[in-house]
Amino acid sequence: xxxxxxxxxxxxxxxxxxxxxxxxxxxxxxxxxxxxxxxxxxxxxxxxxxxxxxxxxxxxxxxxxxxxxxxxxxxxxxxxxxxxxxxxxxxxxxxxxxxxxxxxxxxxxxxxxxxxxxxxxxxxxx
Numbered sequence: 115x116x117x118x119x120x121x122x123x124x125x126x127x128x129x130x131x132x133x134x135x136x137x138x139x140x141x142x143x144x145x146x147x148x149x150x151x152x153x154x155x156x157x158x159x160x161x162x163x164x165x166x167x168x169x170x171x172x173x174x175x176x177x178x179x180x181x182x183x184x185x186x187x188x189x190x191x192x193x194x195x196x197x198x199x200x201x202x203x204x205x206x207x208x209x210x211x212x213x214x215x216x217x218x219x220x221x222x223x224x225x226x227x228x229x230x231x232x233x234x235x236x237x238x239x240x
Contacts, residue, residue, distance in 0.1 A: 163182065163183070
């Protein structure tokens with residue numbers, strides 16, 4: 115089995131986490147916690163950021179950009195929905211951050227994602 119193929123046991127775990135996140139967001143909305151915040155959207159962004167690291171198996175050139183971006187988008191979403199920042203601040207901050215993260219991903223210290231690496235040579239192959 116190649117490393118590029120997804121682990122079949124991760125699907126049910128991801129689905130479980132997403133359903134729980136949906137439930138938490140729904141509960142927070144029902145309880146009036148943070149009125150005016152779309153918790154399903156905000157928690158969904160945060161869970162997506164975390165799942166990028168979980169499903170990629172750690173830190174690599176892809177996860178170092180996508181994971182933190184979604185986590186920051188989740189936090190900025192709360193700030194925007196509570197009128198602490200305006201969308202005219204949120205979007206430029208996200209654009210700046212994606213540029214910084216893309217620059218960080220260029221570092222030689224950040225590994226290439228496993229799914230981008232060539233398949234391992236089997237026995238008897240060079």
